[in-house]
Amino acid sequence: MNEPDTLGASLTRSGVSRRSFLKFCTAMASLMALPPSAAYAMADALNRAQRQSVIWLSFQECTGCVESLTRSFDPTLEQMIFEMISLDYQETLQAASGEAAELARKQAMKSSYGKYVLIVDGSIPTKDGGVYSTIAGISNYDMLVETAKGAAAIVAVGTCSAYGGIPHANPNPTGAVAVSDIIKDKPIMNVPGCPPIPSVIAGVLAYFVTYGKLPELDHIGRPKVFFADTIHDRCYRRPFYDQGKFAKTFDDEGARNGWCLYELGCKGPTTYNACATIKWNGGISFPIESGHGCLGCSEPNFWDKGSFYQPLPTPLADNAPVIAAATLGGIAVGTVAAVVSRKHQADISTKEEK
Amino acid sequence: MDLLQFARGPALTWAFAIFVFGMTWRLVGILLLKRRPDYSEPRNTASWTGAIKLIITRSWPHREFRKRTIFGLSVGYIFHIGLAIVVFGFAPHIMFIRSLTGLDWPNLPNAVIYISGAITIAALIIVMGRRLTNPVMRLISNFDDYFSWFVTITPVVTGMLAVAHLGARYETLLAIHILSIALLLVWFPFGKLMHSALIFISRGTTGALFERKGASI
Numbered sequence: 001m002n003e004p005d006t007l008g009a010s011l012t013r014s015g016v017s018r019r020s021f022l023k024f025c026t027a028m029a030s031l032m033a034l035p036p037s038a039a040y041a042m043a044d045a046l047n048r049a050q051r052q053s054v055i056w057l058s059f060q061e062c063t064g065c066v067e068s069l070t071r072s073f074d075p076t077l078e079q080m081i082f083e084m085i086s087l088d089y090q091e092t093l094q095a096a097s098g099e100a101a102e103l104a105r106k107q108a109m110k111s112s113y114g115k116y117v118l119i120v121d122g123s124i125p126t127k128d129g130g131v132y133s134t135i136a137g138i139s140n141y142d143m144l145v146e147t148a149k150g151a152a153a154i155v156a157v158g159t160c161s162a163y164g165g166i167p168h169a170n171p172n173p174t175g176a177v178a179v180s181d182i183i184k185d186k187p188i189m190n191v192p193g194c195p196p197i198p199s200v201i202a203g204v205l206a207y208f209v210t211y212g213k214l215p216e217l218d219h220i221g222r223p224k225v226f227f228a229d230t231i232h233d234r235c236y237r238r239p240f241y242d243q244g245k246f247a248k249t250f251d252d253e254g255a256r257n258g259w260c261l262y263e264l265g266c267k268g269p270t271t272y273n274a275c276a277t278i279k280w281n282g283g284i285s286f287p288i289e290s291g292h293g294c295l296g297c298s299e300p301n302f303w304d305k306g307s308f309y310q311p312l313p314t315p316l317a318d319n320a321p322v323i324a325a326a327t328l329g330g331i332a333v334g335t336v337a338a339v340v341s342r343k344h345q346a347d348i349s350t351k352e353e354k
Numbered sequence: 355m356d357l358l359q360f361a362r363g364p365a366l367t368w369a370f371a372i373f374v375f376g377m378t379w380r381l382v383g384i385l386l387l388k389r390r391p392d393y394s395e396p397r398n399t400a401s402w403t404g405a406i407k408l409i410i411t412r413s414w415p416h417r418e419f420r421k422r423t424i425f426g427l428s429v430g431y432i433f434h435i436g437l438a439i440v441v442f443g444f445a446p447h448i449m450f451i452r453s454l455t456g457l458d459w460p461n462l463p464n465a466v467i468y469i470s471g472a473i474t475i476a477a478l479i480i481v482m483g484r485r486l487t488n489p490v491m492r493l494i495s496n497f498d499d500y501f502s503w504f505v506t507i508t509p510v511v512t513g514m515l516a517v518a519h520l521g522a523r524y525e526t527l528l529a530i531h532i533l534s535i536a537l538l539l540v541w542f543p544f545g546k547l548m549h550s551a552l553i554f555i556s557r558g559t560t561g562a563l564f565e566r567k568g569a570s571i
């Protein structure tokens with residue numbers, strides 16, 4: 001096949017109609033708050049674009065991120081992502097195994113050197129020479145460093161590759177770190193979430209293919225288009241928060257009336273993600289709509305910020321022993337102070353008597 | 355560990371420890387002080403009624419001084435009541451206290467809290483304005499007065515900024531708010547804020563003495 005592997009050609013080959021392609025572009029443009037004209041520009045650019053070569057490395061992870069993407073309940077979305085990219089290496093999805101798989105990675109690296117996008121999910125163990133997770137006998141650390149060399153950009157998908165995630169949680173037995181802790185000389189975009197919303201992954205890929213660069217990022221590397229607002233900023237229960245109406249248990253009257261879940265531990269006010277606007281499962285709902293507070297899954301260290309059911313403004317540590325010890329200490333010092341002063345008083349009175 | 359984790363974690367733990375240690379130290383130290391023996395014949399034996407009476411009567415302006423003190427007193431009352439509403443009426447504060455003590459009570463609507471907070475800040479600014487402009491007040495003010503004012507107004511201001519999401523990200527504002535409370539707790543037992551406990555002890559003692567002597571309260 002001599003024709004260049006453009007996205008347009010590949011879409012035609014797989015029978016995706018222009019109508020659903022435009023629908024996808026419009027949806028992506030509106031998700032990223034781009035002007036309406038951008039949808040056509042995006043369609044045009046994507047149509048002519050070469051399919052983006054992507055190498056996807058999975059390290060210490062649960063495959064939830066890939067599950068999220070491939071079970072997005074939105075066949076168009078899933079199809080578009082896989083049409084948009086040429087997924088040259090992905091351990092879960094590829095047919096090849098063993099040496100053939102490694103060869104595929106090497107080949108993809110060689111043929112698109114400097115141009116491929118490297119997607120990473122999962123954290124990278126660094127303790128004991130990185131032995132806790134290896135692929136084909138190569139440690140995750142070495143594979144990341146080697147593959148990152150030829151990448152045009154890196155997308156860290158999921159909280160584990162973005163910030164260390166669950167493997168990084170205290171006491172972090174494998175010394176797990178994020179991609180950005182290791183790779184310093186490449187543009188890195190974090191798409192955190194446990195897992196991330198599929199349309200967000202699709203959106204940022206569409207952006208990269210259309211504009212040839214990463215979108216604007218926030219201070220911890222997340223695309224601002226999706227991570228500028230907190231869940232709380234966009235939460236439909238917000239009016240109840242503002243009125244001070246809180247559900248106290250998961251099945252009390254407040255919960256049935258859809259009151260705010262702050263008291264039940266909702267981390268929405270400190271969590272930047274697009275769940276409240278884009279929602280999950282093709283826009284059906286999101287966790288808070290199902291009656292459970294936000295866990296803060298798109299934030300660094302979300303696993304180490306106290307119980308998921310502990311309200312945000314409460315102390316993290318169990319302070320009772322410290323308070324008890326401080327009380328005893330205070331009583332002791334106060335008693336000593338009183339004894340000293342009594343003695344002082346007595347001395348003065350005896351002096352006066354004399 | 356981010357700033358909010360630090361504030362909710364070690365900062366609060368240390369603040370609680372210092373607060374509780376300081377409070378018990380000072381209160382036990384004062385309560386165990388030797389009283390001078392009183393050999394006179396008591397006029398009234400149930401002196402505790404005098405203690406309660408004086409705590410109440412001294413909380414009200416004396417008729418003779420009413421004109422001169424009413425302004426300062428009213429502003430003082432306004433910010434004390436405002437503070438109480440904000441501290442004990444705001445749902446997140448109740449959650450905070452409940453997590454420490456297990457006590458729980460219904461919260462006030464947030465609108466009431468916001469208005470009280472704003473009034474409290476205004477009243478606190480007025481008292482500081484008075485302190486700075488009145489030459490006598492300025493003369494008798496020391497670092498303790500200014501710093502105690504500062505650690506009182508800061509949590510109210512940072513709390514208002516946090517609920518309004520003004521000036522920084524919510525998590526940063528919430529962390530600063532919690533840190534400002536930690537500072538308040540640390541300063542509380544050692545500065546003039548201690549009056550909140552000592553005022554009852556000193557008035558009570560005086561009242562009991564008056565009652566014993568049969569003085570009018």
Ligand code: SF4
Pocket residue numbers: 231232233235236237238239241259260261262266267268269288293294
């Ligand atoms: S449910 Fe959570 S995100 Fe929604 S308003 Fe309440 S605290 Fe905010």
Ligand code: SF4
Pocket residue numbers: 193194231271272273275286287288293294295296297298
């Ligand atoms: S609502 Fe919160 S915890 Fe749930 S997926 Fe969204 S960011 Fe993660």
